[in-house]
Amino acid sequence: MNPVRRFFDTHRHHFEPGGRLARLGFLYENIESVFFAPAAVTAAAPQVRDTLDVKRYMFLVIVALVPHYAFGVFNVGYQAHRAAGLPPEFGSVIAVGLKAVVPMVVVTYAVGYFWEALFATVRKHEISEGLFVSCALFPLTLPPTQPLWQVALGISFGIVIGKEIFGGTGRNFLNPALTGRAFLYFAYPAQTSGDAVWTLLLPGRAAPVDAFTAATPLSLAALTESGGIPQAWAEAGYDLWTLFLGLYPDAIGASSTLLCLVGALFLITVGVADWRIIAGDLLGVLGTAAAIRLLAGPGAAPYLLLDPWLHLLVGGAAFGIAYMTTDPVSAPALPRARVAYGFFIGALTVLIRVFNPAFPEGIGIAILFMNCFAPLLDELELRWRLKRRLSHVR
Amino acid sequence: MDRLHAKNGFTLRIGGRPAATLDTPAAPRRVAAVAGRLPFLKPRLAVKPGDRVKIGSLLFADKRRPELRFLSPGGGCVSAVNYGPRRRLQEVVVDLDEEEEAEEFPRLDEAGLQAIDPAELGRRIVAGGLWSLIRELPFREPPALDRRPPAVVVFLDNLEPFHPDPRVYLAGRLERLRFGLGVLERLTGRPPVVTACSGGAETIAEVAPLLSCVVAGRYPAHDPGVLLYRRLGRPEERAAWMVAGPDLLLIAEFLQEGRHPTRRVIALGGPGASPPGHLEVRLGAPLAELAAGREASGESLRYVAGGVLTGTAASADSFLALPEKALTLLPEGARPGGFLEWMLPGRRKPSYSRAFLSSWRPAASYPMDCNRHGGIRACIQCAFCARVCPVDILPQLTYKAVLAGETEEALAHGLLDCVECGLCSLVCPSKIELLQALRQAKEAFRAEMD
Numbered sequence: 001m002n003p004v005r006r007f008f009d010t011h012r013h014h015f016e017p018g019g020r021l022a023r024l025g026f027l028y029e030n031i032e033s034v035f036f037a038p039a040a041v042t043a044a045a046p047q048v049r050d051t052l053d054v055k056r057y058m059f060l061v062i063v064a065l066v067p068h069y070a071f072g073v074f075n076v077g078y079q080a081h082r083a084a085g086l087p088p089e090f091g092s093v094i095a096v097g098l099k100a101v102v103p104m105v106v107v108t109y110a111v112g113y114f115w116e117a118l119f120a121t122v123r124k125h126e127i128s129e130g131l132f133v134s135c136a137l138f139p140l141t142l143p144p145t146q147p148l149w150q151v152a153l154g155i156s157f158g159i160v161i162g163k164e165i166f167g168g169t170g171r172n173f174l175n176p177a178l179t180g181r182a183f184l185y186f187a188y189p190a191q192t193s194g195d196a197v198w199t200l201l202l203p204g205r206a207a208p209v210d211a212f213t214a215a216t217p218l219s220l221a222a223l224t225e226s227g228g229i230p231q232a233w234a235e236a237g238y239d240l241w242t243l244f245l246g247l248y249p250d251a252i253g254a255s256s257t258l259l260c261l262v263g264a265l266f267l268i269t270v271g272v273a274d275w276r277i278i279a280g281d282l283l284g285v286l287g288t289a290a291a292i293r294l295l296a297g298p299g300a301a302p303y304l305l306l307d308p309w310l311h312l313l314v315g316g317a318a319f320g321i322a323y324m325t326t327d328p329v330s331a332p333a334l335p336r337a338r339v340a341y342g343f344f345i346g347a348l349t350v351l352i353r354v355f356n357p358a359f360p361e362g363i364g365i366a367i368l369f370m371n372c373f374a375p376l377l378d379e380l381e382l383r384w385r386l387k388r389r390l391s392h393v394r
Numbered sequence: 395m396d397r398l399h400a401k402n403g404f405t406l407r408i409g410g411r412p413a414a415t416l417d418t419p420a421a422p423r424r425v426a427a428v429a430g431r432l433p434f435l436k437p438r439l440a441v442k443p444g445d446r447v448k449i450g451s452l453l454f455a456d457k458r459r460p461e462l463r464f465l466s467p468g469g470g471c472v473s474a475v476n477y478g479p480r481r482r483l484q485e486v487v488v489d490l491d492e493e494e495e496a497e498e499f500p501r502l503d504e505a506g507l508q509a510i511d512p513a514e515l516g517r518r519i520v521a522g523g524l525w526s527l528i529r530e531l532p533f534r535e536p537p538a539l540d541r542r543p544p545a546v547v548v549f550l551d552n553l554e555p556f557h558p559d560p561r562v563y564l565a566g567r568l569e570r571l572r573f574g575l576g577v578l579e580r581l582t583g584r585p586p587v588v589t590a591c592s593g594g595a596e597t598i599a600e601v602a603p604l605l606s607c608v609v610a611g612r613y614p615a616h617d618p619g620v621l622l623y624r625r626l627g628r629p630e631e632r633a634a635w636m637v638a639g640p641d642l643l644l645i646a647e648f649l650q651e652g653r654h655p656t657r658r659v660i661a662l663g664g665p666g667a668s669p670p671g672h673l674e675v676r677l678g679a680p681l682a683e684l685a686a687g688r689e690a691s692g693e694s695l696r697y698v699a700g701g702v703l704t705g706t707a708a709s710a711d712s713f714l715a716l717p718e719k720a721l722t723l724l725p726e727g728a729r730p731g732g733f734l735e736w737m738l739p740g741r742r743k744p745s746y747s748r749a750f751l752s753s754w755r756p757a758a759s760y761p762m763d764c765n766r767h768g769g770i771r772a773c774i775q776c777a778f779c780a781r782v783c784p785v786d787i788l789p790q791l792t793y794k795a796v797l798a799g800e801t802e803e804a805l806a807h808g809l810l811d812c813v814e815c816g817l818c819s820l821v822c823p824s825k826i827e828l829l830q831a832l833r834q835a836k837e838a839f840r841a842e843m844d
Contacts, residue, residue: 002733033769037731041764044830046703046816047696047724048408051743051750052823053768056736057776060749126769170772170824271748274777328775333790335777382791386806389786 008032027117030127054169058129060272061323064263065136065253068319069105071246072253073097076144079249080200083208100200101252104139104151111152112138115159119168130169130176130329134158137177137323140253141316141364142184143197150188154180174371175330178364185364193360195219198249216250217243217314218353218360224302230310232302243313251316260318264326273326280339281321284346285311292354303354317349320363330371334385337377345370400611400620404782404817407744408555408702409759410664410723414562415671419686423490425468425678427453428715430484431699431706432526433837434535435462437483445472450497450523450654453486461539464716465523465654467678469494485713488678501652507576513540515581515649522648527641527717531619531634532810533840543635546578546586547618550601550639551594554613554701554815556663557720560595562672563640563659568600571639574646575604578637586637591616595639613703614784619813623785632811640719660714662688664702665761666695666723675714682710684721696764698722703816727763746778746821771824779818779828785811789818789828796835801842804835812836 014021015028029038033055042049077097081088112135113127120127138155146154158180163172185192195215199208208214213236215223224232230240238248246256253259267273289308296304312318325331325345332341345366352362359365429437437454441447447466456462466488474487499522502510516539519525530537537543550560564571578586585606590596592610607625609615618636637645640658647655656677663670668690675684681697689695698705699718714721740750744760747753752760779789787808795803809832818828 004733035734037736037765037767038769039728039730040766040769041726041728042766044819044827045706046820046829047698047705047707047722047764048406048702048762048820049766049768049825050745050747050821050823051740051767052745052747052821053736053825054771054774054823055768056749057747057774057823059737126771128771130774168772170774269748328777331775333775333777333780334788378791382788385786385788389806389808 004035008036024121026121026124026126030117030120033126055129057272058133060270061133061267062136064266065140065323067259067262068140068253068256069101071256071259072140073101075247075250075255076100076200076252078247079198080144080202083199083212083214084202084205085209085211086202096200096202100144101139103148104142104146104252105135107148107151108135108139108155112155112159115156115164116168119164123168125168128169130163131159133327134163134176134180138180140319141177141181141251143192144200144252145197146184146191150184150191153187154184156180157183170329173330173374174368175324175327178324178368181364182368198251213237214249216360217248221303221306221314222353222357222360227302229302229306240310240313243310251319254316254319257313257318260322264322267322267326273322274328274331274335274338276335276338277325277331277342278321280342280344281325281346282312282342283339284343284348285317285321285350286346287343288347288350289354292350306354311350311353315353315361315363317361317363320349320367321346324363324367330374332374332378332381334378334381336384337374337381340377341370341374344373395605396607396625398607398609398611398621398624400609400615400624400784402782402786403612403615403784403815404746404821405553405612406555406702406762406820407756407759408665408762410556410667410670411759412556412559412661412663412667412670412672414559416562416565416659416674417671418674419679419684422676422679422683424470424473424487424680425490425676426485426487426680426713427464427467427678428485428713429454429464430478430482430712431708431715432717434533435526437464439475439483439486441472441475441486443472443475446470447472447488448495448497449656450499452523453488454483459536459538461520461525462536463520463523463525465497467654467656467676467716469496487713496653499648499652499654502649504573504576507573507580507649510580512581512583515577518649519577519581519645522645522654523716524641524645524648527637527645529636531622531632531636532812533836534636534814535840537635543582543633544631545584545622545634546582547621547634547636548575548578548586548588548639548642549590549616549618549636550588550605551591551616552638552701552719553591553594553616554703554720556661556670556722557701558640558659558661558672560590560601560639561598563643564595564598564601567643570643570646570650571601572604573650574642577646577649578642582635587621589616589618589621611784614813614815614817617784617813617815619811620784623811623813638717638719641717658719660684660718661720662723663720664698664722664724665763666690666693666725677716678713681708681712681714681721684714685710685723689723690725693725693727693763696724696726698724702762703820704814725761725763727765729765731767746782747823766825768823768825770826773824773826776823778821778823782817782821784815784817785813787812787832789832793826793828793831796831801835801839804832805839809835809839 077093116131158176162176162179286308348366349362470491473489476484478484699708743750792807
């Protein structure tokens with residue numbers, strides 16, 4: 001017999017009615033259901049049900065995020081070594097990366113799980129697996145230097161205000177991970193924005209070596225006043241391959257466009273992410289950037305003239321598109337509304353990046369903004385569909 | 395001939411398809427008329443235990459609609475009247491005599507059919523206790539006797555796993571089918587719309603000329619509700635009648651022979667049936683006797699009267715109800731999943747989604763059971779239900795309208811077009827009982843109309 005099974009079977013009686021921990025029965029069942037699918041059977045037609053459940057659905061998102069964690073651990077250590085002027089020796093790079101990333105992940109999951117378990121126990125419902133996705137996404141959007149207490153505060157805000165007060169996963173209208181991220185951005189801008197926060201400094205160092213550029217490609221793009229932005233990136237050591245692979249100072253695991261591409265294709269293949277949202281996103285980013293470029297004409301600020309597709313190589317745009325916009329709960333439900341939703345997110349992202357110097361990155365705000373409009377887009381498509389539908393009662 | 399390609403839908407890859415064999419189980423010693431699984435019925439008893447009845451004697455009828463008569467499927471002595479929860483009549487059991495007597499009804503031949511008054515024809519079907527085999531859309535209840543439907547749809551195929559194969563149940567009964575179609579034409583004053591599914595009844599050479607429409611597509615493409623949704627424009631045209639092919643044979647047999655029919659062909663299928671196949675059975679036979687000797691060993695089985703998706707769980711002590719054409723045996727599956735099984739690639743997990751490896755190399759069939767396969771969650775808007783819905787309802791939004799009591803909104807969504815196929819509940823990863831919600835809303839609206 002499986003030892004985990006035996007463990008649950010031996011301790012079950014404490015949690016059953018009359019046991020000394022009977023009040024925590026919900027928690028016990030919640031934890032058991034993580035390891036063993038419940039034995040419940042159907043009570044009404046249809047008598048059989050699909051083998052897909054929400055647990056599996058959400059788990060696939062986490063599978064897609066695992067490479068980002070591997071990359072994030074590497075990149076945090078790699079940038080730290082570059083900033084210290086040390087050769088990036090693999091073992092030491094990974095050690096530095098793990099030391100920075102693992103505590104953030106542990107804190108995020110512990111605090112997130114605490115809130116979810118608290119609400120689940122009080123409301124007597126099961127723990128929804130959406131939590132595990134939110135907690136997997138959240139650290140990847142943070143700078144590696146974020147203090148742990150802020151990480152805890154951010155995920156608390158994201159889970160409680162972004163989700164639980166509306167009733168939990170499925171009833172939230174904002175993306176919980178982004179809600180927490182936005183909270184930190186506005187509450188603690190000193191630790192969440194600027195050029196300094198994106199690079200971890202090795203112990204004993206007060207500043208990076210002179211040869212190291214701490215500026216992110218996005219802030220370089222916003223600051224470039226003459227000449228082409230690609231040249232400015234190249235001078236800072238960011239050629240296009242470096243940008244595509246994501247090997248520059250940025251949020252922990254969000255910088256790699258390559259991994260976002262792989263993850264998005266994976267999620268579309270397994271049917272978790274809707275390609276319509278991603279298509280809308282890409283259309284919005286590329287179309288808006290192209291339109292700005294066309295209208296600006298020669299001689300305008302370099303950011304206005306940036307090649308549209310380069311927007312996808314830098315910052316969190318690719319990460320947001322692959323994992324945040326495709327969250328089905330905070331996106332609209334209907335197919336055309338989803339394309340429109342994606343389009344507006346892409347368009348807003350480019351507009352914020354190019355025209356608003358206060359926000360180097362626009363995608364997080366753009367997604368939260370469009371989350372609020374998702375029901376409206378649904379309503380518009382619904383009305384359009386119902387108008388075309390014949391009804392029995394008219 | 396009209397050809398229609400039905401959109402959406404989903405074909406369940408479940409094991410236990412009945413072979414095209416036809417066996418006859420041992421004759422039962424008792425039969426019953428079942429009321430419990432007919433949701434539209436409010437029965438009033440006409441007999442009491444100990445009464446002698448013949449084949450075709452009245453056992454019970456509906457309180458409000460006396461045309462819904464249910465006659466004894468056998469001759470003998472009423473041995474039990476069984477009640478279910480809230481003292482709802484379940485069934486009236488008749489112990490059979492060695493030599494059964496039968497009530498005699500007037501016979502009808504081809505010439506008589508051409509001459510008979512349509513109202514009289516309707517009254518004969520009512521007298522024979524078979525009016526409940528005709529159903530009216532959208533509520534799928536027996537129609538009022540005096541109503542003239544805009545159309546009558548006779549569907550010969552049923553794609554739900556598993557229903558009788560027309561190649562089996564029509565074999566040697568083609569004349570009877572033609573007579574039945576003539577009956578419907580006489581009764582309603584218009585030729586019935588006869589439908590089959592591509593690859594189904596249309597492949598029978600003698601049947602093909604009778605067809606008016608062949609529907610291609612996945613389950614539930616056979617359902618007349620899908621045809622009406624796709625083909626007929628005006629709302630009033632959708633209040634059509636529907637009759638299943640096997641049921642039409644019963645009506646025709648009764649009118650031709652002048653006796654309440656006693657036998658029909660059913661499909662015995664599902665992963666718990668070994669071997670699955672077709673059976674020619676007594677109407678009202680005990681379910682346990684139908685499955686006797688053909689139950690897969692090893693696990694407790696659930697008896698489902700009807701198909702896998704729309705059928706009702708029934709006790710093994712129950713009996714075959716008049717409109718039921720299938721008995722499905724499903725393993726109960728009431729055991730927890732394996733250790734972290736949900737993380738595995740899932741080569742043997744049947745799913746509508748592409749979330750398991752099985753989607754890439756699907757097996758011909760899977761041994762499915764009644765396990766729910768997951769906990770109940772809030773809707774996550776995966777939109778699978780909207781993608782399988784054959785009549786373009788958006789169940790993920792409609793059920794919210796239903797739960798909020800917004801009947802008007804649910805109706806505008808197409809609630810009444812719902813063919814109650816069960817696919818939305820089947821595919822839901824949050825295990826929401828969408829079919830139940832939509833069905834109950836339809837019933838509540840129906841009750842409002844009275």
